[in-house]
Amino acid sequence: MKHFLSNLSLNTRQTAIDSLMDNAATTVPDPVYFSIGLPNRELLPKRQLHEVYNSIFNLKSDSHFNYGGSKGIAPLLSTISKRENISQDYIMITTGNTQGVELSARLVLNTGDTIAFESYTYAIAHSLTHQYSLNALEIPVEADGMNIEALEQLLQKTAIKALYIIPNANNPTGTTLSLKKRKKLVDLAYQYNFLIIEDDPYRDLIFDTRFPSLFELDPYKEKVIYLYSFSKTIAPTLRTGFILAHPFYIKKLEQFKQTTDSCTSPLNQMVVNEMIKTEDWDNSLEKQRAFYETKKDLTKKFLSKMADMYGWTSNEPAGGLFYWVDTHAGDVTEWLRFAANSGVIFIPGSAFALDDQTNTKFRLCYSYVDNQEMIKGFTRLEESFLEWQNQNTTKNIKKIQQNI
C-alpha cells in the first residue's frame, strides 16, 4: 500500500514496555502482577465517586456537560489555585500527565534538540525522544536522586534544552531527589539556561516529609514546568491533572490544548474538584500513604532476605509505588520467561532505558497486588529466580564439559 507517513510517524514505535509485556503472557490461573504500576483496587474511592456523580447530576446547571475552556473549568482552577497557593494565571488543567509531558515537549523542543533524562525513567518520555528525533542524554541516579555533579559536568561540555525529571518516588527507580540537590538543580537551570519538566504524580504518596518541588524552589517560575496528575490518588479513568508554569508558557499551552483535545472533560474536572476541595482529601491522602507504606515494608523484608541470600541490591523508597532492584545476575528478560511460567510478572529494567539495553535490574511495583498475593508473588519470584540461575549454571557446566 502506498502510504503517507510523516517523519513523526516514521519515528514512532511501540514502547519497550509493550514489546516486553507481549512476551510475558502467563497461563497460571492466579498470576501476581508486580508489573502493574496502578493504584491499589482497595483504595479506589468508588462510594465517594458515586456520591459525587449523584450530587453533580442533581445540580441545576448543566454547563459541565458541554465543552469547557481549554484552560480548565473555573471551580477546579480555583481549588487548585488555593491548594497550590498560586495564581490561576500559572495553572492549566490537563488530560492526565501523559498529556502534560507531551504538551511540554511540543512547547519547547525542536527536532534535534538535546534533552536529559534520569537513567532510568518513564518509558513514554523516551517515546517522545524517538518521535521528535531528539538527542537524549541519561544522567545516573543515586540513592538520593539524580547525580547532580554528573549533570553539571555534562552541562560544562554540552548545552541541553530541557531536562525531564520525576523527583519524588521516581518511576522506576523509587528514588527521591534530596533538598540540597533540588536547590542545586534549579540553580543550574538558570546558570546553563535549560527548562526542567518536573513530572510529579507521586508527591502525595511520599510517606514522611515532602521536599518542596523544583517549581516551588524556582524564584522566578521561569525554568520549571510542573506536572501533577490525579491518576494515582483518585483514579486514572478521570484523565485529569494539571500543569503549573509561568503564565507566558501557560498561554501557549492553552493554544496547544485547544487543538489537541479542546478541553479536558468538564464533568471529570467537576468530579475531581468535588473530591479534593475539602479536608477529607487530606485525610484520604494520609490513609493512602499509610496503606502503601505497609506494602513497601512487606517488600523490604523480602528484598532484605534476597540481599542476604543472593546479593540483590535496592534502595528503600521514601514513597510511591516502586522498588528498583538489581539482581547482579544476568539479563533479567531471560528470567521473566521463568517468572511468567511460575505466575509472577515484573518489568525488566531495559523497559526504562533509553536504548533498551538489557540489564540485571527490574521494577517491582508493590502497589497493585493485595498483601496475601504479594507473599505468593515473592515465593514465585525466588523460585523462578533459582530455576533461571540453575539453568544458567547447567548451561555453563555443559559448555565447560564440551570444552574438555
Add this chain to the structure above:
Amino acid sequence: MKHFLSNLSLNTRQTAIDSLMDNAATTVPDPVYFSIGLPNRELLPKRQLHEVYNSIFNLKSDSHFNYGGSKGIAPLLSTISKRENISQDYIMITTGNTQGVELSARLVLNTGDTIAFESYTYAIAHSLTHQYSLNALEIPVEADGMNIEALEQLLQKTAIKALYIIPNANNPTGTTLSLKKRKKLVDLAYQYNFLIIEDDPYRDLIFDTRFPSLFELDPYKEKVIYLYSFSKTIAPTLRTGFILAHPFYIKKLEQFKQTTDSCTSPLNQMVVNEMIKTEDWDNSLEKQRAFYETKKDLTKKFLSKMADMYGWTSNEPAGGLFYWVDTHAGDVTEWLRFAANSGVIFIPGSAFALDDQTNTKFRLCYSYVDNQEMIKGFTRLEESFLEWQNQNTTKNIKKIQQNI
C-alpha cells in the same frame, strides 16, 4: 524573560473565533447566542446519563476506573464494530474529533506539506496549518459541497498530501457533499495519491437520506481517515469519538495516542457504550433530527424574509446545526458590534477563512437557542443590521458632503 519556545509554539496562535469573540461581549441581560455551535440543552440526555452512571457504579468489575488500552475499551470497540459494520482492526477511540483531527495531521503531515480545505471550514483545522507551517489551499464550496472540478484543476498543477473535509452539514457552510461528488473525490484521491481526512460529527443529524461516507466509498480503505464524535449527539463533556482507518494507520495512531493522553477515559467510553448499544440510540437520533429540523425551518422563514427585503442569500442545510448566510452588505465584523449591543451574537465568516479575510458572510447556528429566543434573536439581527446599514449610509453621505 529568556524563553525556549519550539517552532511549533512560535507558529501557534489564538484561533480567529477566539479573537473575534473577545470583541463580541454584550451587556444586554438576555443575549441570544447564534454563535454557539452546541447541541441544544433540551436534548441533553441527563436522566439516561444518570441511570447509566448508576448502572456502571453497580457493576462488580472496576477495570473502567483504571487506565485502558490506547485503542479503546473492548465493549465500545465491539459496539462500534457492529454499528459501523467493520472489523475492530479499523477502529481507534479518540478523545473527541479535535484529537482525531490532530492525530491525523501528525500521522501524515510534515512541515511544508500541502493540505487542501473547503472554503470555509472549521477553525481548528486552520490552526494546525499555522502550527505545522503547512501550505494550505482553499477549494470553493457550492450548494452541493466542495467544487470537485476546481479541486481537479488544482490537482493537475499542484500535488497535495491531504484534504480535510466535513462532507455532511459542514461547519460553517451547512452544505452536504452530493453522492456523485463523493465518488469522484475518492477516485481523485487514488488518481492523485492524497489522503482524505473526513471529519463527520454531523452525519447523524442529516434530516433525510444520508449518503455513504467517503470512507465507505473507498474500495481499499487506504485513502480516507474517518472521524466521528459523540459530542453533538450525546454530550461534548464525554470527550469521546472514534477514528476509522486502514489498520496500517490505526497501529501508528495507537502509538501516538499512547504518548498523547494514554487513553480516552474508560469510564466515559463505558458511558458512551451504554448509550449507543441498543435501538434506543436510533430512536434518540431520530428525535434529535426532528428537533433540529424544526429549528432549521424557523430560521429558513426568517432568512427568506431577509432575502426578499435585503438581498441576503443562503443555502438550506440538509442537516446539522448551521446556516451560512451572505449579507452582501460589507464587513460583518462591523455589524457584530451593533448586534452585540442589541443582544445577539453570531460568528463572522472571517473566523472560518484561512487568512481571516473580512467578508460579508456569517454563521448562524440555530441549534443552541430555544425557539422563543430565536424569534427574539431574529428581530435583533434585523434591527442591528438596519442600524449598521444606516450608519454606513450616514457615513457615506457625510463623505459625499465633505467632497462637495
